[in-house]
Amino acid sequence: MSKKMTVGIIGGGNMGTAIAAGIWNAYDVYVCEKDKKREALLRRKYSVKTVDIASLVKNCKVLVLAVKPQNIDEVLDLMNGRVGQDKILISVVAGITSAFLEKRLGGKVRVIRAMPNLPAQIREGITGISKGQHAKPHDLKVGALILGNIGQTVVVDEKLINAITAVSGSGPAYVFLFLENLVNSAVALGLSKDMSMKLSMQTIKGSISLIEKTKQCPSLLREQVTSKGGTTQAALDVFAEHRFDKIFCSAVKAAEKRAKELARN
Ligand SMILES: NC(=O)c1ccc[n+]([C@@H]2O[C@H](COP(=O)([O-])OP(=O)(O)OC[C@H]3O[C@@H](n4cnc5c(N)ncnc54)[C@H](OP(=O)(O)O)[C@@H]3O)[C@@H](O)[C@H]2O)c1
Incomplete structure (x- = not known):
């Protein structure tokens, strides 16, 4: 037995x-x-x-x-x-x-x-x-x-648990959405679909590994990529202008709210 x-x-x-x-x-x-x-x-x-x-x-x-x-x-x-x-x-x-x-x-x-x-x-x-x-x-x-x-x-x-649902339960969808958008933007710039996928995926994987290996916080690493008046700054300015931080926070809050609404207690 x-x-x-x-x-x-x-x-x-x-x-x-x-x-x-x-x-x-x-x-x-x-x-x-x-x-x-x-x-x-x-x-x-x-x-x-x-x-x-x-x-x-x-x-x-x-x-x-x-x-x-x-x-x-x-x-x-x-x-x-x-x-x-x-x-x-x-x-x-x-x-x-x-x-x-x-x-x-x-x-x-x-x-x-x-x-x-x-x-x-x-x-x-x-x-x-x-x-x-x-x-x-x-x-x-x-x-x-x-x-x-x-x-x-x-x-x-x-x-x-509702917060966990909103962050890591639904989270893979946010990452896939980010990836889809990076790929679509790359294609719009003239790169092939395959190359866009390869560049975008490895960028996400490599960035996560960098955080894991260096144990530095994401905002510090972001600053390392961003020189004043440079290309990254130009992109981040557009995110800031459209209040990406607020959009993101509202989206995750909406997921938490929905988790509460769907709950059976
Ligand atoms: N998938 C995820 O990423 C994820 C993440 C977090 C939590 N969850 C939770 O995990 C649960 C399962 O999700 P899932 O994506 O695995 O769903 P799923 O693929 O539909 O699996 C549920 C399975 O249970 C079977 N089933 C239904 N009634 C049954 C019964 N009376 N006796 C035995 N088997 C029965 C279903 O068969 P039939 O299709 O024939 O009805 C189906 O194969 C959900 O409650 C979900 O909230 C899932």
């Missing part, structure tokens, strides 16, 4: 698959997935056991909820009364609070709420983790250990 900790993933879609791919070597992984093709793929690629929700809950010490918010009610109905205090429930479902899960599942369920992001698919994600009222501090460690297999983790108070 395997001595590995049992982890059951409910919903083997994008995020569920990313988690399965990250943990299948280290844990005994069970998956419950509606789509039979996906289920077969998960079995083949990651040697997971595919089961129904009842067997998954029965067999696993840690349960990971990874269905879309619109499917949460049907899943909770099937789980209600089955999740004892010996289990840890990790939910990555956007907008579903730990209080909501505790209420719907009855008893004192140990809930860890997490907000991962898209680069989790290549184990380069970052996940905000918080604990519900019945989870123990050790449960947070277990959550961080499991989700650490898809990237980095940060522990926050649950009231900050």
Whole structure:
């Protein structure tokens, strides 16, 4: 019999698959997935056991909820009364609070709420983790250990999960938008699409690596690129004129506001 900790993933879609791919070597992984093709793929690629929700809950010490918010009610109905205090429930479902899960599942369920992001698919994600009222501090460690297999983790108070959603949850889209615009601007200047993509991607990658390696703050490094009256200054003046800082701040605030509106408490 395997001595590995049992982890059951409910919903083997994008995020569920990313988690399965990250943990299948280290844990005994069970998956419950509606789509039979996906289920077969998960079995083949990651040697997971595919089961129904009842067997998954029965067999696993840690349960990971990874269905879309619109499917949460049907899943909770099937789980209600089955999740004892010996289990840890990790939910990555956007907008579903730990209080909501505790209420719907009855008893004192140990809930860890997490907000991962898209680069989790290549184990380069970052996940905000918080604990519900019945989870123990050790449960947070277990959550961080499991989700650490898809990237980095940060522990926050649950009231900050909406902020995490706005920053790192939605964040990849801001980076892709920035990249798209740099590429389009490069093409408009006469560079080929391929070369524009190559120049823009490596500029972003190289700049991030520079921050990581030098440990200097971005504003200092920005000043290093910017000589008075030079080309970078000309570009930054246009950003300043259009209040890029305000636009950016309003956009991230709008994401946080929307996360609050969509929340089920
Ligand atoms: N993707 C991300 O980058 C990301 C980031 C942060 C958080 N999240 C959260 O992660 C959750 C999953 O997102 P996702 O992008 O992975 O969605 P997804 O690809 O649609 O995956 C959800 C999977 O769950 C399956 N499912 C639905 N109801 C089920 C049930 N009753 N029993 C078993 N499986 C069921 C779905 O099957 P069908 O398609 O057949 O219904 C689907 O394969 C969401 O709550 C989202 O908020 C995702």
